[in-house]
Amino acid sequence: MDISPRVLRYFVAVAEELHFGRAATRLYISQPSLSHQIRKLEETLGTPLFVRSSRRVQLTAAGRTLVREAPKALTALEQAVQLTRLAGSGIATTIRLGYTPVANFDTLTVLLDALQEDHPDFTIDAREVFSAEIPERICAGDLDIGLALSPQPIDGVGGEILREEPVSALLSTRHRLAAAPAIPLTALRDETLLLFPRRLAPTYYDGIVAACHEAGFSPEICAFEAPPVNAMLARLSSGREVGLAPASFAEHAAKASTRVTLRDVVDPSIVAELSVLWPANDPSPAIASVLATARRCAERNGWLRSPLT
Incomplete structure:
Protein backbone atom coordinates (compact mmCIF):
# COMPACT_ATOMS: atom_id res chain seq x y z
CA MET A 1 0.00 0.00 0.00
CA SER A 89 26.10 13.33 10.12
CA GLY A 90 27.62 11.52 13.09
CA ILE A 91 25.75 13.54 15.69
CA ALA A 92 24.47 10.77 17.94
CA THR A 93 21.75 11.40 20.48
CA THR A 94 23.41 9.13 23.04
CA ILE A 95 27.10 8.83 23.97
CA ARG A 96 28.04 5.68 25.88
CA LEU A 97 30.85 6.68 28.24
CA GLY A 98 32.73 4.07 30.27
CA TYR A 99 34.76 5.37 33.20
CA THR A 100 37.15 3.81 35.67
CA PRO A 101 36.05 4.06 39.32
CA VAL A 102 38.93 6.42 40.11
CA ALA A 103 37.39 8.99 37.74
CA ASN A 104 34.04 8.79 39.50
CA PHE A 105 34.54 11.93 41.52
CA ASP A 106 36.29 15.07 40.32
CA THR A 107 37.12 14.20 36.69
CA LEU A 108 33.81 12.67 35.68
CA THR A 109 31.75 15.37 37.36
CA VAL A 110 33.67 18.17 35.65
CA LEU A 111 33.46 16.45 32.25
CA LEU A 112 29.72 15.74 32.50
CA ASP A 113 29.01 19.35 33.48
CA ALA A 114 31.06 20.60 30.52
CA LEU A 115 29.30 18.24 28.10
CA GLN A 116 25.92 19.42 29.34
CA GLU A 117 27.03 23.00 28.71
CA ASP A 118 28.59 22.35 25.29
CA HIS A 119 26.13 19.74 24.00
CA PRO A 120 22.77 19.91 25.79
CA ASP A 121 21.30 17.78 22.97
CA PHE A 122 23.56 14.83 23.88
CA THR A 123 22.45 12.13 26.30
CA ILE A 124 25.45 10.74 28.19
CA ASP A 125 25.05 7.12 29.24
CA ALA A 126 27.85 6.88 31.84
CA ARG A 127 28.86 3.41 33.02
CA GLU A 128 31.45 2.41 35.64
CA VAL A 129 33.92 -0.01 34.03
CA PHE A 130 37.35 -1.17 35.18
CA SER A 131 40.21 0.34 33.18
CA ALA A 132 41.45 -2.93 31.67
CA GLU A 133 38.00 -3.63 30.19
CA ILE A 134 37.42 -0.24 28.57
CA PRO A 135 39.60 -0.61 25.41
CA GLU A 136 38.08 -4.00 24.59
CA ARG A 137 34.55 -2.71 25.06
CA ILE A 138 35.29 0.23 22.77
CA CYS A 139 36.59 -2.21 20.13
CA ALA A 140 33.46 -4.33 20.55
CA GLY A 141 31.24 -1.28 19.98
CA ASP A 142 29.82 -1.31 23.53
CA LEU A 143 31.31 2.09 24.39
CA ASP A 144 31.86 5.31 22.43
CA ILE A 145 34.26 7.02 24.85
CA GLY A 146 36.30 5.77 27.80
CA LEU A 147 38.13 7.23 30.80
CA ALA A 148 40.76 4.68 31.82
CA LEU A 149 43.62 4.66 34.32
CA SER A 150 46.94 4.08 32.52
CA PRO A 151 45.34 1.87 29.83
CA GLN A 152 47.38 -0.53 27.73
CA PRO A 153 47.47 0.25 23.97
CA ILE A 154 45.19 -1.83 21.77
CA ASP A 155 44.68 -1.81 17.99
CA GLY A 156 41.59 0.10 16.92
CA VAL A 157 41.47 2.35 19.99
CA GLY A 158 42.79 5.88 20.00
CA GLY A 159 43.83 7.54 23.22
CA GLU A 160 45.55 10.46 24.86
CA ILE A 161 46.31 11.43 28.43
CA LEU A 162 43.60 13.65 29.88
CA ARG A 163 44.84 14.06 33.45
CA GLU A 164 48.19 13.57 35.21
CA GLU A 165 48.29 13.61 39.00
CA PRO A 166 50.43 12.34 41.85
CA VAL A 167 49.61 9.28 43.89
CA SER A 168 48.57 9.89 47.49
CA ALA A 169 48.58 7.66 50.54
CA LEU A 170 45.45 6.79 52.48
CA LEU A 171 45.99 5.44 55.99
CA SER A 172 44.29 5.07 59.33
CA THR A 173 44.43 8.05 61.67
CA ARG A 174 46.06 5.59 64.13
CA HIS A 175 48.83 4.60 61.71
CA ARG A 176 52.43 5.42 62.74
CA LEU A 177 52.84 7.64 59.63
CA ALA A 178 49.58 9.54 60.08
CA ALA A 179 51.29 12.50 61.77
CA ALA A 180 53.85 12.98 58.99
CA PRO A 181 53.17 16.01 56.73
CA ALA A 182 54.24 13.89 53.72
CA ILE A 183 55.48 10.35 53.26
CA PRO A 184 58.63 9.41 51.34
CA LEU A 185 58.16 6.27 49.31
CA THR A 186 61.03 4.65 51.20
CA ALA A 187 59.00 4.99 54.43
CA LEU A 188 56.59 2.41 53.03
CA ARG A 189 59.29 -0.27 52.84
CA ASP A 190 57.83 -2.28 55.73
CA GLU A 191 54.17 -1.54 55.00
CA THR A 192 51.56 -3.59 53.19
CA LEU A 193 50.29 -1.57 50.24
CA LEU A 194 46.64 -1.73 49.30
CA LEU A 195 46.20 -1.44 45.51
CA PHE A 196 43.70 -2.20 42.78
CA PRO A 197 44.29 -5.75 41.44
CA ARG A 198 46.82 -5.70 38.62
CA ARG A 199 44.31 -7.14 36.12
CA LEU A 200 42.10 -4.06 36.51
CA ALA A 201 44.83 -1.48 35.76
CA PRO A 202 48.08 -3.29 34.83
CA THR A 203 50.15 -0.28 33.78
CA TYR A 204 49.27 1.71 36.89
CA TYR A 205 50.02 -1.27 39.15
CA ASP A 206 53.34 -1.98 37.43
CA GLY A 207 54.35 1.68 37.69
CA ILE A 208 53.99 1.66 41.47
CA VAL A 209 55.90 -1.61 41.78
CA ALA A 210 58.68 -0.21 39.56
CA ALA A 211 58.91 2.96 41.68
CA CYS A 212 59.26 0.85 44.83
CA HIS A 213 62.02 -1.19 43.22
CA GLU A 214 63.74 2.05 42.22
CA ALA A 215 63.50 3.15 45.87
CA GLY A 216 65.29 -0.02 46.93
CA PHE A 217 62.60 -2.43 48.09
CA SER A 218 60.06 -4.94 46.82
CA PRO A 219 56.63 -3.97 48.11
CA GLU A 220 54.26 -6.27 49.91
CA ILE A 221 50.97 -5.75 48.12
CA CYS A 222 47.44 -6.70 49.06
CA ALA A 223 44.92 -6.21 46.26
CA PHE A 224 41.26 -5.42 46.91
CA GLU A 225 38.47 -6.14 44.48
CA ALA A 226 35.39 -3.90 44.71
CA PRO A 227 33.66 -1.62 45.33
CA PRO A 228 36.83 0.52 45.40
CA VAL A 229 36.00 3.25 47.93
CA ASN A 230 34.13 1.14 50.46
CA ALA A 231 36.56 -1.76 50.26
CA MET A 232 39.59 0.49 50.67
CA LEU A 233 38.19 2.47 53.61
CA ALA A 234 37.10 -0.64 55.48
CA ARG A 235 40.53 -2.20 55.12
CA LEU A 236 42.44 0.97 55.97
CA SER A 237 40.47 1.62 59.14
CA SER A 238 42.21 -1.37 60.71
CA GLY A 239 45.50 0.55 60.55
CA ARG A 240 47.54 -2.32 59.11
CA GLU A 241 47.76 -1.21 55.46
CA VAL A 242 48.45 1.89 53.38
CA GLY A 243 46.37 2.58 50.30
CA LEU A 244 47.91 4.22 47.25
CA ALA A 245 45.57 5.93 44.80
CA PRO A 246 45.44 8.90 42.39
CA ALA A 247 45.30 12.12 44.40
CA SER A 248 41.81 13.24 43.33
CA PHE A 249 40.32 9.83 44.14
CA ALA A 250 42.21 9.61 47.44
CA GLU A 251 41.05 13.08 48.49
CA HIS A 252 37.39 12.20 48.06
CA ALA A 253 37.85 8.80 49.71
CA ALA A 254 39.47 10.37 52.78
CA LYS A 255 36.52 12.75 53.18
CA ALA A 256 34.19 9.77 53.40
CA SER A 257 35.68 8.48 56.66
CA THR A 258 36.78 10.15 59.88
CA ARG A 259 39.04 7.16 60.57
CA VAL A 260 41.18 7.59 57.45
CA THR A 261 43.56 10.43 56.58
CA LEU A 262 45.37 11.54 53.43
CA ARG A 263 49.08 12.21 52.95
CA ASP A 264 51.18 13.15 49.93
CA VAL A 265 53.68 10.57 48.72
CA VAL A 266 57.06 12.18 48.04
CA ASP A 267 58.16 10.49 44.83
CA PRO A 268 57.85 12.37 41.52
CA SER A 269 58.27 9.15 39.51
CA ILE A 270 54.82 7.90 40.54
CA VAL A 271 52.20 9.51 38.33
CA ALA A 272 48.62 8.40 37.78
CA GLU A 273 47.60 8.99 34.16
CA LEU A 274 43.93 9.08 33.28
CA SER A 275 43.40 8.73 29.53
CA VAL A 276 40.44 9.37 27.27
CA LEU A 277 39.88 6.59 24.71
CA TRP A 278 37.77 6.35 21.56
CA PRO A 279 37.30 4.14 18.47
CA ALA A 280 40.29 5.04 16.28
CA ASN A 281 38.43 4.42 13.02
CA ASP A 282 35.22 6.24 13.96
CA PRO A 283 34.93 9.59 12.12
CA SER A 284 31.79 10.52 14.08
CA PRO A 285 31.54 14.27 14.71
CA ALA A 286 29.78 13.43 17.98
CA ILE A 287 32.82 11.62 19.33
CA ALA A 288 35.06 14.41 18.05
CA SER A 289 32.87 16.93 19.89
CA VAL A 290 33.15 15.00 23.17
CA LEU A 291 36.93 14.81 22.77
CA ALA A 292 37.11 18.55 22.15
CA THR A 293 35.14 19.20 25.33
CA ALA A 294 37.40 16.81 27.29
CA ARG A 295 40.49 18.63 26.04
CA ARG A 296 39.04 21.98 27.05
CA CYS A 297 38.35 20.56 30.54
CA ALA A 298 41.96 19.43 30.83
CA GLU A 299 43.31 22.82 29.83
CA ARG A 300 40.81 24.82 31.90
CA ASN A 301 41.45 22.81 35.06
CA GLY A 302 45.21 22.34 34.70
CA TRP A 303 45.00 18.56 34.57
CA LEU A 304 48.13 18.15 32.46
CA ARG A 305 51.76 18.96 33.08
CA SER A 306 52.04 19.85 29.37
CA PRO A 307 49.13 21.18 27.29
CA LEU A 308 47.46 18.84 24.81
CA THR A 309 48.42 19.35 21.17
Missing part, protein backbone atom coordinates in the same frame (compact mmCIF):
# COMPACT_ATOMS: atom_id res chain seq x y z
CA ASP A 2 1.62 3.23 -1.19
CA ILE A 3 0.43 6.21 0.86
CA SER A 4 2.79 9.17 0.89
CA PRO A 5 3.30 11.53 3.82
CA ARG A 6 2.21 14.37 1.52
CA VAL A 7 -1.20 12.79 0.98
CA LEU A 8 -1.62 12.18 4.69
CA ARG A 9 -0.90 15.86 5.32
CA TYR A 10 -3.53 16.74 2.71
CA PHE A 11 -6.04 14.53 4.51
CA VAL A 12 -5.26 16.06 7.91
CA ALA A 13 -5.74 19.57 6.52
CA VAL A 14 -9.18 18.70 5.09
CA ALA A 15 -10.15 16.89 8.31
CA GLU A 16 -9.22 19.93 10.37
CA GLU A 17 -10.88 22.48 8.08
CA LEU A 18 -13.84 20.30 7.02
CA HIS A 19 -13.79 22.42 3.88
CA PHE A 20 -11.89 21.57 0.70
CA GLY A 21 -11.53 25.19 -0.39
CA ARG A 22 -10.01 26.38 2.89
CA ALA A 23 -7.78 23.33 3.07
CA ALA A 24 -6.54 23.92 -0.48
CA THR A 25 -5.72 27.54 0.35
CA ARG A 26 -3.85 26.43 3.47
CA LEU A 27 -1.88 23.87 1.45
CA TYR A 28 -1.16 26.23 -1.46
CA ILE A 29 -2.67 23.86 -4.04
CA SER A 30 -5.80 24.02 -6.19
CA GLN A 31 -9.05 22.64 -4.85
CA PRO A 32 -9.53 20.19 -7.78
CA SER A 33 -6.05 18.79 -7.20
CA LEU A 34 -6.74 18.36 -3.48
CA SER A 35 -10.06 16.64 -4.15
CA HIS A 36 -8.35 14.30 -6.61
CA GLN A 37 -5.66 13.36 -4.07
CA ILE A 38 -8.25 12.62 -1.37
CA ARG A 39 -10.28 10.44 -3.76
CA LYS A 40 -7.13 8.48 -4.62
CA LEU A 41 -6.43 8.02 -0.90
CA GLU A 42 -9.96 6.69 -0.37
CA GLU A 43 -9.55 4.30 -3.30
CA THR A 44 -6.28 3.06 -1.89
CA LEU A 45 -7.81 2.48 1.54
CA GLY A 46 -10.98 1.03 0.07
CA THR A 47 -13.29 3.18 2.16
CA PRO A 48 -14.68 6.73 2.09
CA LEU A 49 -13.12 9.15 4.55
CA PHE A 50 -15.52 12.05 4.09
CA VAL A 51 -19.23 12.52 3.51
CA ARG A 52 -19.49 15.35 1.02
CA SER A 53 -22.52 17.54 0.31
CA SER A 54 -23.04 20.94 -1.25
CA ARG A 55 -23.32 22.46 2.21
CA ARG A 56 -20.73 20.67 4.35
CA VAL A 57 -18.00 18.01 4.67
CA GLN A 58 -18.06 15.42 7.46
CA LEU A 59 -15.71 12.66 8.51
CA THR A 60 -16.85 9.06 8.24
CA ALA A 61 -16.03 6.52 10.96
CA ALA A 62 -12.97 5.51 8.92
CA GLY A 63 -12.03 9.17 8.54
CA ARG A 64 -12.25 9.73 12.29
CA THR A 65 -9.92 6.76 12.81
CA LEU A 66 -7.41 8.05 10.29
CA VAL A 67 -7.49 11.56 11.73
CA ARG A 68 -6.38 10.06 15.05
CA GLU A 69 -3.67 7.88 13.56
CA ALA A 70 -2.25 10.04 10.74
CA PRO A 71 -0.54 12.60 13.01
CA LYS A 72 1.12 9.75 14.91
CA ALA A 73 2.43 8.27 11.67
CA LEU A 74 3.68 11.65 10.46
CA THR A 75 5.41 12.37 13.77
CA ALA A 76 7.07 8.94 13.77
CA LEU A 77 8.26 9.51 10.22
CA GLU A 78 9.69 12.93 11.05
CA GLN A 79 11.53 11.48 14.06
CA ALA A 80 12.90 8.65 11.92
CA VAL A 81 14.15 11.15 9.34
CA GLN A 82 15.79 13.34 12.00
CA LEU A 83 17.50 10.39 13.68
CA THR A 84 18.70 9.09 10.33
CA ARG A 85 20.12 12.48 9.38
CA LEU A 86 21.80 12.80 12.78
CA ALA A 87 23.29 9.33 12.44
CA GLY A 88 24.47 10.13 8.94
